[in-house]
Amino acid sequence: MSTTTTPAARQVQPAEHAHAAELAFLAAYDDGPRPPGWRLTPRAVVTFIVGSGGVALELPRSARRDDLPRTLTVTAKFVGERALVERCVVTLAGERGLLLVGEPGTAKSMLSELLSAAICGSSELVVQGTAGTTEDQLRYGWNYALLLAHGPSAAALVPSPILSAMRTGAVARVEEITRCLPEVQDALVSILSDRRIAVPELSGTADATVPAAPGFTLIATANLRDRGVSEMSAALKRRFNFETVGPIGDLAQEIALVQRQARATLERVHAPFAVDDAVLEALVTAFRDLRAGQSVEGWEVERPSTVMSTAEAVAVASSLALAAAYFPGDRDVVSLLPGHLLGVVRKDDPADGAKLLGYWDGAVRRRAEDGARLWRRLWELRDVLTD
16 A cells, blocks of 8 residues: 555645746746845836736746746736835835734735745745734744753754744744734844844854844734734834735725635635626625725715625625525525625624614615616615514
8 A cells, every 4th residue: 555645735825836837937037136035026026916917928038948938927916006015025125024004804914925925935934923922932942852851952942933034034924913912022123123033042052143144024914903902112113114005995906806716715615606796796885885984976884893804705705606506596696695794794793783784774775776776686685684
């Protein structure tokens, strides 16, 4: 019997694997100056994230290889201002810390993953910030079996993702930094200032200090809703450039993103995507109205406590598509939309179901009266919100 095993498939591929072909192409396409440790030029990093605008890029003759296509259209992976991405890239090129802030569900984590994948080829040197995150998770720990057997040594030291990034000149990531306790956050102050980590247990040896290799930097994310959880110190704030990632401004772009992400979810489970474009438009429109506190027509809408983010819209669109795929013919997809919206609105405050009902009695009713067929159908489903 063969002992060879097949690597387990991943539900979600890291950006450096999912877009490996584009990264390899861009590395050959742009041979301009690169900051120390960078795999792509800053311009190519921006192109990788925001796409080539539908234009097929052609490899220079000197860069053509058998394993690369001669031309490639780079897809847009982040929907947002190009200027924002350029500022992020410039910050990281200067080896300065980057802090991405914004409401939940605005793709801060995705942007940090794309940046690190393009810059150093790895997005997996990441620490997830929680109230239980310890300083060891930002600095280093110990293999206690080796520590007890032989005492402190470089072999017994277990590096954190940040320490690993420092050794290799890579990009480290800290998710939800404001959820870490202040004393844990403070460990980053010296790392970002001194660019080294001291290991007192190895004092007197060559391994007593781990310096950061050229190219090392750090990307952190923070939700605006969590700003009061563990407020960052002024000293730590000064070591970051802040960039705010906001909601998608354009309706058509948000619909396209929701459809693309929901389709990807269905592809992972090998199910067909069968949600009509009109249903997706109504779904995204409702999310945008409730998020903004105003309908696209200018009618006032009461905002729920829950952040009606694009990420939540993707989750609802995926649920509608899965219901259509696994329960075909049981009911029409539109009839499921009010119930899913109610589930989202009630997440932070169950009483906010009344605000969604108010949206139905206002914007949905007025659109139905104007003769929009899909909105008439949604108005007929009002009772779902009162059950």
